Amino acid sequence: MEAHLNFWLAVESLVKNHRLIIEHRRGSVHPLFPDYIYPLDCGYLEGCHSADGDGTDVFRGSLPDALVSALFISVDERNGGVQLKIALGTTEPENQLIYESLTKIGLPVWRLSPSMDASAWLKTRRSIRRFQNRKVERERIEQILDLTQWAPSAHNTQPWRFIVLENESSRQHLAEALGESFLQDLLREGIPIEEANKRVERSRQRIIQAPASILLCLAEEDIPQTARITQWEGERWLAVQSVALAGGQLMLAAHTLGLASVWLCAPLYAPQAARYALGLPDTWQPQALILLGYAAQTPPPPTRKPLHEIVRYI
Template sequence: MRSRRSVRHFRSDPISRAMIEPLVEAARWAPSAHNAQPWRFVVLEEGEHRRELARAMAARFLADLQGDGLPEGDALMRATRAQARLSEAPAAILVCLTMQDAQVYPDAPRTAAEHAMAVQSTALAVENLLLAAHEAGLGACWLCSPLFCPEIVIRVLDLPAGWEPQAFILLGIPERSPSAPGRHPLTDILVWR
């Protein structure tokens, strides 16, 4: 676990279905609240669909950054980098969740809690996938960008009804091994009661 890193720079070697399917298999064995298994996966093969999605998301990102008052050059650089990251990675997996098998409640607080459990369960599946990729010698990077423009992702990929985009996992052979980022000391994050 300690040697896993978020890898953003990949060699151009293709990543085959035979390499991706075991990762999704590992993801589906994650624990989930009520065993609802809310995760859904979309492998974005190289091609026009992925490029179109990257362009549309980058345009939204650029507009958001401009709306935030970021200088034009900085906004354009960040949006261009985000577009390249998604369109150029050897493999990309969109992770979604669905509430299809979730428990239904008549009140808003429990409904919100059920949705939070689906998000948490899906995140556990993502962690399994990331660890399986690392074990297989692949680099991977988790991106939360679909949360900022789910309607674009749904429209461009024509996702099934009820699939909520949560994250991208970019995959490839690492170009280089990133150094370990710092971690908060245990004394800052752990309390005993």
């Protein structure tokens, strides 16, 4: 795990310390091999040589941050044996383009990505409640949602909707609406007004200040219609379970791409207010608000119950 991290940190450091010179624009033809069309801008790291004496090849993707997204290793007997190419700031579809462009001309290719091995990766997702003051690019959100929609769903109904709160005004509207409803609940519980106001303000600020947030909704129109009332109840549950699976997958997808997240249940308690604040259709049931951003804390993992308490083999 640590060796894995050290390896990718070393690649990141190589990229940071050498200027990227773009030599070939996307769509241009390879000067020596006319059957190769560059799928993305391509160049090399200045002063950084690969084993064959050429510069290290780099593909530059469309993401503003030039982070290392993948390494492609190809075997090219015509042109110097084993070749290494670094993908910088590429989206997942762009990585696919690189892969396809190399395989199309007959090169065996293997791709390495910085995501961790599965077991470490599953255990290192944390609910993060403090984020860096750094924007989350729309491309990252799209990557996350593209991965999210591969979650399983009952009858493959995909009954989820994702409302990306990009504008501060949308976040303000939602925070106000949820805050008002939260305040009424606290007062009904007998919490003194000063304490209630403090808690509401904390909750409002979390929503407004999150670098990115996605309201996870259940679309009632996607629940299969059935005549039997007992079955209808079952179908509702299946839709809730499917949307929750998408929420979990969204958090893991964010983790894969180096982003942190936390699930907030507030909209579930005030679905009508949330819907109204954002002008959503009556049939979209808000289930959760997922905050996203680059982590500004590394909390220790909360404990988990021992397996023998929660598992029964029969």
